[in-house]
Amino acid sequence: VVADLVEQGKAYYSFATPEQLETFRNEARREGTSPAYDGRYKVSPAEAQERLANGETATVRFAVPRPGETVFDDVVRDEVRFDHKQVDDFVILRSNGTPTYHLASTVDDVDFAITHVIRGEDLLSSTPKHILLTQAMGAELPTYAHLPLLMGPDGKKLSKRHGHTALAAYRDAGYLPTAVVNYLALLGWNPGDDDTIVDLSTMIERFELDRVSKNPAIFDVTKLEWMNGVYIREMDQATFVETVTPLVESDLGRELDARERGVLSEMAPLVQERAKTLTEIAPQMRFLFADISYDESSWKKVMTKPDAGRALRAARGVLVDLDEFSTESVEAALRGMLESEELNPRKGFQPLRVALxxxxxxxxxxxxxAALGKERTLARLDAAALAIDDAS
Structure with missing residues (x-):
């Protein structure tokens, strides 16, 4: 391709030195003209061949037609114009014989008969170069669509400083693929009908490039968390349990036995309705299957209050006498305890939550x-009450 372009006079060997190019740019700045290199240091084809024969190395630059402009219709941005004063005679082959991105990308597009080039708007300035190359090769131009960039909440281009930028990191952080696909699809595109939760088949059915916004979209992790929570809550119970079981077992470092799997199935819906990410679930359920340690901030916030010890002992007093240890009987006993001790739910129940x-x-x-059972519940209430006594 390069040889053909050089032979046709559409490209040329360039011996311009870095010093010459810097001189050109400095003069352009002083004169207020475009710093795009216009090929002024180009030598004749005969001189180029002689210098190459003598062992000199050279890049190959595309000869941008001057004067002129490249005009194309972008599906997202409508008509786009580039005056060739702003397009440099760009390098298509380095002096070591390797092609640049502009050449490799364009030749690939032509060879594979690419019909649509859809990419970020940061590559918009490369498009006139690719169009000129495509035309010089005598190929049909693809349709171009330049999408708005993703921005962080601070309005700057999304980068690692805003958090994870790799899909694998979001999977590892507990985000469902369906939720991530849904959220990403809505960044810069409107499916219509003010819909927010849209499944993949509906996206495919409704998607049109001309409905993509020209404006940058904000990547908001808080909104992604909300959407992920919606998708978690919409999972049927069997699928949810199947999904979280290996997460719980990995957190414990062992497999659950049959009884524990039953407990997990019973408790899973209660966690499911509150979770925003899958990674929240195993830590919240660990106390059901393993010994506990007290979260320092929770202990300081709750268990240092004057009524904490009294609430634990009063709860133990009503629970120890229960013959049936069901959710209903536990609730009735503990609500009765609040009334007899004249404690509000925050003062009476929060110490129990931390203790258990x-x-x-x-x-x-x-x-x-109820899931912990009577024996473990009473043992944990006793242990927490003793810890409060030891700390006082």
Missing amino acids: SGSSVSPPLFESV
Whole structure:
């Protein structure tokens, strides 16, 4: 391709030195003209061949027609014009014989008969170069669509400083593929009907390039978390349990036995309705299957309050006498305890939550007590009450 372009006079060997190019740019700045290199240091084909024969190396530059302009219709940005004063005689082959991106990309597009080039707007300035190359090769131009860039919440181009930028990182952080696809599709595109939750088949059916916005889209992790939570809640229970079981087992470092799998199936819907990411689930359910340690901030916030010890002892007093240890009987007993002790739910129940799960954030209290069972519940209440006494 390069040899053909040189032979046709559409490209040329360039011996321009870095010093010459810097001189050109400095003069352009002083004169207020375009710094795009216009080929002024180009030598004749005969001189080029002689210098190459003598062992000199050279790049190959595309000879941009001057004067002139490249005009094309972009599906997203409508008509786009580039005056050739702003397009340099760009390098298509380096002095070591390797092609540049502009040449390799364009030749690939031509060879594979690419019909649509869809890419970020940061490559918009490369498009006139690719169009000129395509035309010089005598090929049909593809349709171009330059999409708006993704921005962080601060309005700057999305980068690692805003958080993860790799899909694998979001998978590892507990985001469902369906939620991520949904969220990414809505960045700069409107499916219509003010829909936010849109499945893949509907996206495929509705998607049109001309409905992509020209304006940059903001990548908001908070909104992604919300959408991921919607998708988690919409999972049927069997699928949810199947999804989280290996996460719980990995967190524990062992497999669950048959009884524990039953407990997981019973408690999973209570966690499912609150979770925003899958990674939240195993830590919240760990207390059901393993010994606990107290979260320092939860202990300080809850267990240092004057009524914490009293609430634990009063709860133990009503739970120890229960013959049936069900969610309903536990709730009735503990609500009766609040009334007799004249404690509000925050003062009476939060100490129980920390005592039983180690954290102030856990699944619903009554269901948690029933799932732990009487023996473990009483043992953890005693241990927490003793810890409070030791600290006072």
